[in-house]
Amino acid sequence: MDPRSVVLKAARFISDTNLVAGTWGNVSFLEDGKVYITPSGIPYDEITVEDIAVIDLKSGKQIGGDKKASSELPLHLQIYRDHVIVKAIVHFHSIYASAYASMRKPIPCFVEDQAQIIGGDVLVAEYSPPGTWKLAENASRALGDKFGVLLSNHGAVAVGRNMKEALMAAQIIEKSAKIAFIVSENGVRLPEDDLRNLRQVYMNSYSKNIVK
Numbered sequence: 001m002d003p004r005s006v007v008l009k010a011a012r013f014i015s016d017t018n019l020v021a022g023t024w025g026n027v028s029f030l031e032d033g034k035v036y037i038t039p040s041g042i043p044y045d046e047i048t049v050e051d052i053a054v055i056d057l058k059s060g061k062q063i064g065g066d067k068k069a070s071s072e073l074p075l076h077l078q079i080y081r082d083h084v085i086v087k088a089i090v091h092f093h094s095i096y097a098s099a100y101a102s103m104r105k106p107i108p109c110f111v112e113d114q115a116q117i118i119g120g121d122v123l124v125a126e127y128s129p130p131g132t133w134k135l136a137e138n139a140s141r142a143l144g145d146k147f148g149v150l151l152s153n154h155g156a157v158a159v160g161r162n163m164k165e166a167l168m169a170a171q172i173i174e175k176s177a178k179i180a181f182i183v184s185e186n187g188v189r190l191p192e193d194d195l196r197n198l199r200q201v202y203m204n205s206y207s208k209n210i211v212k
Contacts, residue, residue, distance in 0.1 A: 035073075088162055091151075
C-alpha cells in the first residue's frame with residue numbers, strides 16, 4: 001500500500017474513534033528513509049493523499065506533499081532517529097490519557113494487555129512547549145523501549161513496528177488510562193516479573209501476526 005494511504009487511513013481512524021478532536025494530533029509512517037506525515041491544521045475528513053507531507057528522515061527537509069507537515073514534525077523525527085525499531089507514530093489527545101498527562105502522572109500497569117503492548121507503565125515526558133525540539137527530545141528519552149509515552153499537559157504518543165501496532169498501542173493507552181482512573185489506589189499492579197515476561201512473549205511470539 002502507498003505509505004501516504006497508510007497515514008491517511010490511520011488519521012481517519014483516530015478521528016473516528018475519538019482519539020483526537022478537531023485538527024489536533026498527527027500520524028506518521030517511516031519507509032525507505034522517508035517520513036510520511038499528516039499536514040498541519042487540516043481537518044481529518046478533508047485530508048487527501050496528496051496532502052500527506054513527505055520528509056527526508058536524515059535532513060528533516062520536506063521533499064513531497066502539497067501541504068506543510070504537522071507542527072509536531074520534530075517529535076516524529078526524533079523518535080525515528082533514536083528508536084530504529086519504530087516505523088509508525090500516532091500522537092493523540094484522548095480524554096483519559098490527556099488527563100494523566102495533565103496531572104503529570106504515569107499510567108500504572110494494572111492489566112496484561114498494557115504490559116504486553118506498551119511494556120509497562122506509560123511514563124511522562126518532562127514538559128516543553130509543543131512543536132519544539134526540546135519536547136521531541138524529552139518524549140524520545142521518556143519513551144525508552146516502550147510503545148507509549150505521555151507528553152506533560154499535552155497528550156500521548158504511541159509507536160509501533162508498523163501502523164497496525166501503533167494504532168493498537170494508542171487504543172491500549174487510552175483504555176489503560178480509563179482503567180487506572182476507575183481503580184485508582186485500589187488497583188493491584190502486575191508483579192514486575194510477570195510484566196517483563198508478558199512483554200517478552202508479546203514481542204517474541206504473539207505479535208508475529210500483527211507485525212508481518
